[in-house]
Amino acid sequence: MLFKSAATLLAFAGLVAAQGTPSTELKHGYANVTNLNGDMVINFTFDKVEGGMNITLTGIKGLSTSVAIDKAAGFQYHVHVKPVGPNYGCMATEGHLNPFNGSLPCNKANLTACEIGDLAGKHGNIVPTEDGTFPTISYIDTQLSFTEPANGALVGRSIVIHNNGTRVACGNLVVDGYTAPAANGTSTGAATNPTATGKNSAAKLVGSAALTGVVALFMMAL
Ligand SMILES: *[C@@H]1O[C@H](CO)[C@@H](O)[C@H](O)[C@H]1NC(C)=O
Ligand SMILES: *[C@@H]1O[C@H](CO)[C@@H](O)[C@H](O)[C@H]1NC(C)=O
Ligand SMILES: *[C@@H]1O[C@H](CO)[C@@H](O)[C@H](O)[C@H]1NC(C)=O
Numbered sequence: 001m002l003f004k005s006a007a008t009l010l011a012f013a014g015l016v017a018a019q020g021t022p023s024t025e026l027k028h029g030y031a032n033v034t035n036l037n038g039d040m041v042i043n044f045t046f047d048k049v050e051g052g053m054n055i056t057l058t059g060i061k062g063l064s065t066s067v068a069i070d071k072a073a074g075f076q077y078h079v080h081v082k083p084v085g086p087n088y089g090c091m092a093t094e095g096h097l098n099p100f101n102g103s104l105p106c107n108k109a110n111l112t113a114c115e116i117g118d119l120a121g122k123h124g125n126i127v128p129t130e131d132g133t134f135p136t137i138s139y140i141d142t143q144l145s146f147t148e149p150a151n152g153a154l155v156g157r158s159i160v161i162h163n164n165g166t167r168v169a170c171g172n173l174v175v176d177g178y179t180a181p182a183a184n185g186t187s188t189g190a191a192t193n194p195t196a197t198g199k200n201s202a203a204k205l206v207g208s209a210a211l212t213g214v215v216a217l218f219m220m221a222l
């Protein structure tokens with residue numbers, strides 16, 4: 001019991017340090033996450049609330065047992081550091097949002113040890129259903145912010161959905177009041193390659209060079 005409280009306190013202290021001064025301007029965002037055909041879809045909304053970010057997944061379709069290779073673990077999803085690339089290449093999104101060098105798999109009992117962009121690790125994978133539909137999923141994430149920290153903010157990022165290592169759908173995070181760089185993509189493609197949830201400790205907002213090498217080094221299947 002005592003140990004548990006101590007762990008909670010530590011985690012809380014970590015969060016306070018991580019979040020910094022909250023923005024009073026950016027409050028709402030969304031990500032329209034799809035595959036190429038639009039038959040695999042999750043609509044994400046992000047609302048800044050007291051205590052963190054209210055993340056809601058609606059209109060979920062296409063995440064069915066028939067398309068899932070790994071049916072038991074289901075679909076993982078993360079905030080990735082870069083926007084979706086030309087032709088909606090999900091690989092262009094590079095690795096996970098991970099400014100504090102968290103690790104995989106996420107230990108839910110100690111969120112400070114998780115990658116902050118590891119939404120599925122922190123809040124649960126989406127285990128496929130037979131018809132691929134789900135009721136709305138909603139939770140508060142205590143670590144994510146539109147603006148903080150500068151190298152780990154949500155603006156300019158993307159969301160990627162995986163199954164058994166393959167990137168099956170992706171979409172840019174669009175934040176009201178923040179002008180994202182021009183997107184190159186027009187529709188989302190399932191990645192042809194398994195892989196690639198690299199650690200991105202050096203991630204900066206869009207435009208960071210020198211990242212590719214880091215990602216390549218840390219490539220791992222998920
Ligand atoms: C969101 O994705 C769905 C499915 O691909 C598409 O029908 C819809 O037009 C998209 N909306 C926006 C605003 O991109
Ligand atoms: C989070 O968003 C959902 C969907 O909009 C809403 O139903 C829920 O009340 C919100 N929760 C909080 C704590 O704001
Ligand atoms: C998903 O979001 C897009 C853009 O906001 C919207 O056009 C579309 O109707 C939404 N679909 C569902 C099923 O909620």
Ligand SMILES: *[C@@H]1O[C@H](CO)[C@@H](O)[C@H](O)[C@H]1NC(C)=O
Binds near residue numbers: 100101202
């Ligand atoms: C994360 O790791 C990188 C590379 O090893 C290091 O430069 C950076 O200071 C680390 N950041 C934190 C918050 O520990």
Ligand SMILES: *[C@@H]1O[C@H](CO)[C@@H](O)[C@H](O)[C@H]1NC(C)=O
Binds near residue numbers: 006110112
């Ligand atoms: C939680 O994780 C952090 C970062 O890895 C670590 O420093 C800390 O000791 C962990 N706390 C507990 C209670 O395990």
Ligand SMILES: *[C@@H]1O[C@H](CO)[C@@H](O)[C@H](O)[C@H]1NC(C)=O
Binds near residue numbers: 084085086181183184
């Ligand atoms: C779009 O493509 C151009 C030309 O390849 C590139 O300079 C730019 O960085 C790309 N933008 C994004 C958001 O990927």
Ligand SMILES: CC(=O)N[C@H]1CO[C@H](CO)[C@@H](O)[C@@H]1O
Binds near residue numbers: 069070071165194221
């Ligand atoms: C359940 C399942 O089919 N898992 C597969 C995931 O992908 C690896 C290759 O990366 C296969 O070896 C597994 O069988």
Ligand SMILES: [Cu+2]
Binds near residue numbers: 080161
């Ligand atoms: Cu991912």
